[in-house]
Amino acid sequence: LHYRKGIARHFKNRLMLSRLPSLPDPAYPLIGHAYLLRGDPSRFFEFVTETTNAMVTEVNEKIGILWLGPVPLMVVCHPEAAEVVLRSSKHMEKSYLYKFLHPWLGTGLLTSGGEKWKQRRRLITPSFHFNILQDFLEVMNEESGKLINNLKKKLKSGVKVDVGKAVTMCALDIICETAMGQTVNAQENDDSSYVRALYRISELIQLRQKTPTLWWDPAFSRMKLGKEHENLLSILHGFTRDVITKRAKTRDQKIVENPRRMAFLDVLLHAETEDGKTLSLNDIQEEVDTFMFEGHDTTAAAMTWAIYVIGRHPDIQKKIHEELDAVFGEDRGGTITNNQLQKLSYLERVIKECLRLYPSVPFYARVLSEDCKVGDYMVPKGTQTVIFAHTIHHHPYVWEDPEKFDPDRFLAENCVKRHPYAYIPFSAGPRNCIGQKFALMEEKVILSKLLHNYFVVSHDKKEDLVINGDLILRSSTPLNITLEARK
Numbered sequence: 383l384h385y386r387k388g389i390a391r392h393f394k395n396r397l398m399l400s401r402l403p404s405l406p407d408p409a410y411p412l413i414g415h416a417y418l419l420r421g422d423p424s425r426f427f428e429f430v431t432e433t434t435n436a437m438v439t440e441v442n443e444k445i446g447i448l449w450l451g452p453v454p455l456m457v458v459c460h461p462e463a464a465e466v467v468l469r470s471s472k473h474m475e476k477s478y479l480y481k482f483l484h485p486w487l488g489t490g491l492l493t494s495g496g497e498k499w500k501q502r503r504r505l506i507t508p509s510f511h512f513n514i515l516q517d518f519l520e521v522m523n524e525e526s527g528k529l530i531n532n533l534k535k536k537l538k539s540g541v542k543v544d545v546g547k548a549v550t551m552c553a554l555d556i557i558c559e560t561a562m563g564q565t566v567n568a569q570e571n572d573d574s575s576y577v578r579a580l581y582r583i584s585e586l587i588q589l590r591q592k593t594p595t596l597w598w599d600p601a602f603s604r605m606k607l608g609k610e611h612e613n614l615l616s617i618l619h620g621f622t623r624d625v626i627t628k629r630a631k632t633r634d635q636k637i638v639e640n641p642r643r644m645a646f647l648d649v650l651l652h653a654e655t656e657d658g659k660t661l662s663l664n665d666i667q668e669e670v671d672t673f674m675f676e677g678h679d680t681t682a683a684a685m686t687w688a689i690y691v692i693g694r695h696p697d698i699q700k701k702i703h704e705e706l707d708a709v710f711g712e713d714r715g716g717t718i719t720n721n722q723l724q725k726l727s728y729l730e731r732v733i734k735e736c737l738r739l740y741p742s743v744p745f746y747a748r749v750l751s752e753d754c755k756v757g758d759y760m761v762p763k764g765t766q767t768v769i770f771a772h773t774i775h776h777h778p779y780v781w782e783d784p785e786k787f788d789p790d791r792f793l794a795e796n797c798v799k800r801h802p803y804a805y806i807p808f809s810a811g812p813r814n815c816i817g818q819k820f821a822l823m824e825e826k827v828i829l830s831k832l833l834h835n836y837f838v839v840s841h842d843k844k845e846d847l848v849i850n851g852d853l854i855l856r857s858s859t860p861l862n863i864t865l866e867a868r869k
């Protein structure tokens with residue numbers, strides 16, 4: 383009976399899916415729309431943006447079905463459809479694409495679901511309290527100070543600087559210090575085994591997500607890539623496990639004998655669930671690893687894009703410089719206070735507009751926990767659903783002149799009429815990004831230090847860029863940006 387019910391449900395689901403709008407390009411049995419990739423997985427981002435843009439402009443639908451091989455994905459390209467999925471507390475489970483993160487991150491906040499997620503979210507939310515962010519501001523000041531000193535040294539000695547990389551290493555030092563209370567000194571040495579493993583594992587995860595032949599764990603673990611994956615996991619877990627164990631040993635001495643800054647890890651070590659239990663070392667490790675993954679590459683990509691865009695718009699850069707001069711005066715290396723950060727309203731609008739044009743996480747996925755009405759269509763329970771933030775942020779019926787860089791879109795008076803799910807770089811609803819205040823603070827500190835000291839020039843034209851956006855949106859080659867010291 384169970385089996386028959388399963389088959390009946392399967393056919394009912396297929397019937398419901400067949401009524402959903404399809405993409406302009408046909409889907410073929412077994413391969414679906416994958417032939418549009420032309421055998422080149424590196425075209426994945428180009429492929430999904432082209433397809434979803436066609437949904438928007440040619441079919442003018444808010445959702446559609448994209449067949450990734452034999453798997454149907456509901457693509458969401460409009461704020462109204464995104465709201466149905468993201469606002470609901472029912473569709474909070476992550477899609478199967480996140481399963482490739484499990485070997486590294488376990489089921490921490492990003493990848494967990496159900497009761498476990500609810501409990502963890504309640505427990506971790508206080509880590510982003512204003513007072514703790516104040517401690518983190520100190521770290522951000524120190525690390526961005528090192529960034530400027532390093533840049534000065536390199537520019538003085540005529541060394542060519544990869545600005546994106548310098549900013550990324552600074553963001554990595556900040557997250558290590560704030561998540562674990564441990565420095566990896568990536569700004570001094572970007573070649574440590576931990577740093578290398580962090581980047582390589584992200585590459586392998588992305589590769590697995592878009593290559594069905596690498597999906598089956600028993601086969602993958604026997605491959606060369608699978609063995610490398612295992613090796614990277616032992617480096618990453620070994621490092622964080624070691625830090626957590628050491629920190630746990632000195633947990634109770636902290637305040638009296640060993641005053642030091644609070645890290646997320648300390649909050650987790652002291653946290654208690656509703657039934658009075660503390661988190662196990664494994665639980666803590668899941669969350670620390672999650673912060674290491676979610677908490678720096680996202681911010682680094684956002685800052686790199688912001689520097690690129692600012693470097694293409696001298697008029698806007700001039701306004702930023704005027705604001706920085708008004709707030710900081712001649713002091714180009716001092717400690718930035720929270721009060722000063724509040725005054726950087728133009729820079730904040732620039733950051734927001736850059737995240738619209740280049741959202742660090744261009745799409746994210748859920749699985750529907752029950753049948754769901756989206757616009758005029760019924761979508762069956764179990765459908766893998768991908769929210770295309772990048773497409774929504776460029777939707778021509780939602781944003782006027784969407785390709786134009788215009789920070790004033792984020793003036794309060796211009797936001798009031800906009801759909802609340804038109805701008806979703808941090809996702810939205812109950813499962814939004816827990817770190818968004820942290821990220822905005824970090825971006826403001828680093829960008830204001832950098833731009834107060836330098837005039838940036840970006841030499842690549844937008845139309846010449848090849849963008850890669852599997853997990854994080856970035857240019858596939860380093861952006862050619864130069865710095866000129868401000869007089």
Ligand code: HEM
Pocket residue numbers: 491492493503672673676677678680681684741742743746747806807808809813814815816817818820821
């Ligand atoms: C510009 C920077 C950032 C962007 C654009 C960003 C974006 C996002 C997005 C889109 C999600 C939802 C992902 C999904 O539904 O699968 C998310 C979730 C999350 N982010 Fe961020 N993020 C940023 C920075 C950070 C930082 C700095 C941290 C931590 C310090 C962080 C921690 C997390 C965590 C833990 C989640 C999972 C939340 C949950 O499911 O409850 N993020 N982020």
